[in-house]
Amino acid sequence: MNFLRALRIIWVVGRYRLDTLLQHQALPWFISFLFWLFPLRWVFRAKDNEGRRLRLALERLGPVFIKFGQILSTRRDLLPEEMADELAYLQDRVAPFAGEVAQRIVEQQLGKPIAELFAEFDLQPLASASIAQVHTATLSNGDKVVVKVIRPGIEKVIRKDVRLMKMMAGLMNLIPDGKRLRPLEVVEEFERTILDELDLLREGANAATLRRNTIDDGKLYVPVVYWEYTRKQVLVLERIYGVPVSDIETLKASNTNFKVLAERGVEIFFSQVFRDSFFHADMHPGNVFVDISNPDIPKYIGIDCGIVGSLSREDQSYLAQNLLAFFNRDYYRVAELHVESGWVPANTRVNEFEAAIRSVCEPIFEKPISEISFGLLLIRLFQTARRFDMSVQPQLVLLQKTLLNIEGLGRQLYPQLDLWKTAKPFLENWVKEQVGPKRFVQALVQHGPSWLAKAPQMPDLIHETLLQMRKLGTADERLRSELLLLKQQEHRANRRVLRRIFAVGVLIALMWQAPLQDTLANLSAGQWLAGLVALGFILWP
Structure with a gap:
């Protein structure tokens, strides 16, 4: 095969x-x-x-x-x-696979006949993709849902x-x-x-996390997961009704406020990346719908949460500072941050890196602000950094992809979108929160109970640490003594080797003056003395 x-x-x-x-x-x-x-x-x-x-x-x-x-x-x-x-x-x-096959998979995964699980189950798929296909259904309580089923044998x-x-x-x-x-x-x-996408339990967990993070903002709606009907190969979600984000004509006919819609997309992205550190990393037009029940304040609907990204606190901080430095055209700071973060080697010459970044960015900044692609700017920056041996950062690759999707959607909806104007205040506020008193209070509230729980153990831990330091100090002193002794022995050995090399050289010179066929009686008293001294050097330990 x-x-x-x-x-x-x-x-x-x-x-x-x-x-x-x-x-x-x-x-x-x-x-x-x-x-x-x-x-x-x-x-x-x-x-x-x-x-x-x-x-x-x-x-x-x-x-x-x-x-x-x-x-x-x-x-x-x-x-x-x-x-x-x-x-x-x-x-x-x-091409979709047969609805009867999907029904059998659902019954095998959930352990019940389809009639007991759903009041209605449409054998005709709603959509078919590489990994899975989706069917519409109705629960016994009347809830409208979609059933995602992994493609058999995939x-x-x-x-x-x-x-x-x-x-x-x-x-x-x-x-x-x-x-x-x-x-x-x-x-x-x-x-x-x-x-990872073959595990629908993982996708359900991603969707539930994104929903919890965004539900209060009112800008992005993620469907409810019905956990009692969800297994590794079957995922049941609330059915959503919205207009595909790519259907511009329908959105126009509904008098949708495209400026608000485009700016909300940017705000959602930056909130997920910097506030939540958990972002939907597959936001192409097929996974994004728009709720136009209130066209003046439209809301996004996000589906298919199989691919998500996350950044560490350090990556968040370095990335935010990088973006702000870009906004201010402070290329030296951009280069410096790349070195500090470990994205490029520590021996990178910051001045050379700064010059390379400037040569990439300055031509872009000469364009009107509404024509600058922030996603492509980041890509070109990372391409430039690769010349300085920047290691691949998988979390940043996902981020690039998502930013390109979001920016592309925003520009499609509202060509005058000023991504910089929308993003800069958010980033400035986020950076201030990370270093200000508010962040200190948050850390105190977040970690205070844990610190208090560990407080009784602190005296013992301090005492144990001091003992370990004393032992390390003694061991360090012993190691230094042993190293000194080894150096002395090495020095003596080197001197012995030099003496013997010198002595051998003297003997060779004497033999050159008095070949072996000559008798030893031909040697002068001085030559005899030099030979004996040389032999002594060779035999001396």
Whole structure:
């Protein structure tokens, strides 16, 4: 079966001439020769651009490769811009599986007949994607819900295709420039992401957390999870009714306030990243709807919470300060923060890094503020930082992807969106809260009970620490003494070696003056004395 799958992949590679994506002049000669012999090379011509051909090939290869293309499109630090833009158009064009099969999976997972679980269950799917499909249903209490069911056999297909992807990634490493693209790392990242999406309990937990974090703001609505009907392969959610965010005509017809809608999207993003440190990382238009019951103050509805991101407190702080430094065009501070955070090596020359950042950012800042893409600015910054050996930060990659989605949505809804004006006050307030008295009081309230609980143990801990320090001091003194003794022994050994080298040199000189065939009687008294001294140096321990 793997062999047949491999043959199909080879056929698709030839059909869409993906061989042109590789720089033939940079390939080892034997691989170039195999490409030259490849029969499909002479049958098909490369008509479209490379990005489009790659997208069409991934669509032809099926759901796993489509999902891979979607995730790959977020790695703009690895791909040419034109190719990343093309892959961003990938949609889950996957044929649905039979509703009866979905019904059987639900019954197996929940352990009851479908008639006992739901008052109604529509066998016709509402939507079908790479990993799962969705059916509408009604609970016995009258609640309208959607039932998400994992595609049968998809895990086996995923693991099989991932093995083939890893094999192809290994072949890419043979290309001189292939290692720079880190193909194996990209495939492993894809494997982790897609296998996580197979666990609908994880997605339900993500949705419940996002709902709890955002419900009081009134800007984003996340559907309720019905936990009693949720299992690893089945997820039951409240059914939502909204307008797809991409349906601009319907939103216009409803007199939706696009300015408020666009600004709310930015506020939601920054609140999730900096306030909650838990953000929806898959906010493409297919996962975003709009509640237009009050068109003057529209509300977002977010679904499909399979992919989420999180930042540590340190990453939050460094990122916020980076963004503020950008707003103020303080490039030296941006470079400094990258070094302080450990994103680039500590030996990086800050002045050189600052000059590189300025060369990237200044041309962008010359544009009108409404035309500046903040997401692309961050991407170009990270691309520049890679020249200074910036290590890959997975949490920042997810952040880039989400920011690009949010900014793209905002500009589509309201082209005059000033992301900077919306974001800067939020960031300034957040940074002030992290270092001001308010933050100190919050930390006291948050950690105070724990500190009080540990207080009785503090005297014993201090006493034990002092004892350990005394022991360490004694051990340190002993170690210093041993090191000093070793140095003295090494010094004596070096002197002994030098003496013996000198003595051997003297003996060689004497032998040179008096060859072996001569008798020892030919040596003068001085030569005898020099020889005896040299021999003494050799024998002296």
